[in-house]
Amino acid sequence: MSSRWPKERRKDGVSYTVHKILASIQDEEERGVSVDDAPFNPRSNRKQWTTDGAKRLVGQQVDNPVSAEEKVRAVKDLTRDEARPAGLQTKQLVAATRLSPSQVARGVRHLRDVGASEHLTPIIWRRKDGYLFSEEPADWIEYEKKQFRLVLGRLTRLITGTLDPHLMRHPNDEWAQLASAQLTGVRATLAQLSK
Template structure:
């Protein structure tokens, strides 16, 4: 009986992890990953996503991304916090646009709409929390 095939993302992660470990303490940009693994950029991204999922489940060193370094493993909590704050800022920007570009016009046309009022009230609280986390 033939062995069970590994899921595709796991396979990509298996190619991405050694390349990333070899690059330590520096990181790899996508084009460097492509050269090191011979994967196309979308498969590199799937491999990184898989490693992030596995890393979180197994409490391993997280993968971060910085413009100057690319993807990297870092053992420094300050690096993780910097990356996390950046992620919160991205989410905050998206959430703010949902409020100002979608919900506010909705409420301008239908100010009594209970659902839109509830959504805005809840999301304003989330926005305040994300704002604090991005600055902390």
């Protein structure tokens, strides 16, 4: 680090850690200019160097993710690094990423979408293991069947709790008749898939 930041180039009031992070900037002139231009810190409401600000500048993962992209990256890195083979529970992901449970869930959904589009190993969830990457098709099938059962339960409640009473009060309603006919087929298909 001393070769990248000789004493005369170091900035007073900027921590050793920030200088160390900024030392990864290869170009000496760019490195010197960057230390003079501190990013805005929303917590202190002024321009100020923090380790996260320095990490953002050089493209490293921050310790305290703020943006949606940083939060998704934190979940992605954690699940990639630690979800094999034992898995991670939601509370472990929340503690490690400092995200809320709903943010972790959104991050995992995003990872599923990205993984599917890139043909990667699917993320599954089991009560005893939490989220994990499994190479076993039997694990994928078990997870998929559970998801179909969940959808079937929701659909059944929609039909029995909303659509059936609608048809009882208005038996000639074309939309309700169409929805009932279509959903009966979907319900039968989901019942088969969840077996």
